[in-house]
Amino acid sequence: MYELFNGFFSFDAKFWRTIIPLLINPGKVTKDYIEGKRSRYSNPFRFYLTISIFFFLILGVSNNIEKFKSFKNGEDRETLNISLFKEIEEITTPPDSSKTDSIPVLHKDSIPKINIRSVKFLGVNLEEFIQYTQKYPNSKIDDALDSLQLEKTILNRFFYSRAKAISAIGSEKGAQEQFINQLLSYGSVSLFVFLPLFTLFLRLFYFRKKHTYVDHLIFVFHTQTVFFMLLSLLYLISFFTNRIEPVIFLILFLIYLFLALKKCYDQGYFKTAIKFMILNLVYLFMSMVGIVIVGAISFALY
Structure with a gap:
């Protein structure tokens, strides 16, 4: 394990010979690497x-x-104190028979029927499930399906559990953070599928060039690496000030990408500009599809 991480994080001379020209000279490292000048640079992957x-x-x-700052500023402190007092009150207060008698028992006939049929997916009324989970958050799946007069199928059980997840994500801050972290985790893994697929389009746009698929993949990995470096710089600056505009980093990356395309594939400004715009549209479309797929997978496995 130590050798694995040491191999990835050993910032030797190759690392610095790669990162500096990669940032300040768009396309140079990729072009040198494709032309066989690889000994001075780090492996792109x-x-x-x-x-x-x-x-x-x-x-x-x-x-x-951000969570520490919000707690320090008192934004979450009041909510935390209220929840603690509620828990203490529930533990220390003896049960009142008059109150316990009034607690509703979840029987099929005692639950008011919810006649909302506006949202259906695969024959399942998801909105009805969401409303039920909000009204009876502690109800078990089978009891809820009995109350809603639905069959205990795998599909109904699955969608009811997802309805509970929607209710939790919509109302609980901890659930929201957990879902976002899971989304980022799956998103980082999905890039290893997304980037090779996008490389196919890049190869299609430059099919007349004598570059192999691996050559195009090296270009994609290098540009995506620069994108992550700029985002990392943005987050590091945001630790100290909130006056930085994220759009500045987006513009810088787009300029970098245009110059990298021109230098690496050695075409004129006009051809590069046309391909640059079309490739960005393809990348945007694939990103939107990828976000939907990753979001659906993250939600299904949440």
Whole structure:
């Protein structure tokens, strides 16, 4: 394990010979690497993995710092105190028979029927499940299905559990943070599928160039590495000031990407500009589809 992490995080001379020209000279490292000048540079895949892990570590630290700041400023302190007092009151207060008699028992006939049929998925009324979980959050799945007069199928059980997750994510801050962390975790893994797929489009746009698929993949890994480095820099600056505009980093990356395309594939400004715009649209579309898929998987496994 030590040798594995040491291999990824050993910042030797190759690391610095890669990171500096990669940032200040768009396309140079990729072009040199494709032309066989590889001995002076770090492996593109390992370099990308190192920077991406570093970025997601910064992202996690940033979330923890934001929570600490909000608690320090008193934003969450009142909520925490209220919840603690409620728990203490529930523990120390003896049960009152007059109150316990009034607690509703979840029988099929005692639950008011919810006649909302506006949202259905695979024949399941998800909105009805959500309303039921909000009204009876502690109800078990089978008891809830009995009360709603639904069959105890795998599909109904699954969607009822997802309805409980929706209610929790919508109302509980801890559940929201857990879901976001899970989303980021799956998102980082999905990039290893997304980037090779996008490389196919890049190869299609430059099919006349004598570059192999691996050459195009190296370009994609290098540009994505720069994107993560700029985002990491943005988060590091945001630790100290809130006056930085994220759009500045987006513009810088788009300029970098355009210059990298022109230098690496050695085409004129006009051709590069056309391909740059189309490739960005393809990347945006694939990103949106990827976000939906990752979101659905994260929600299904939450």
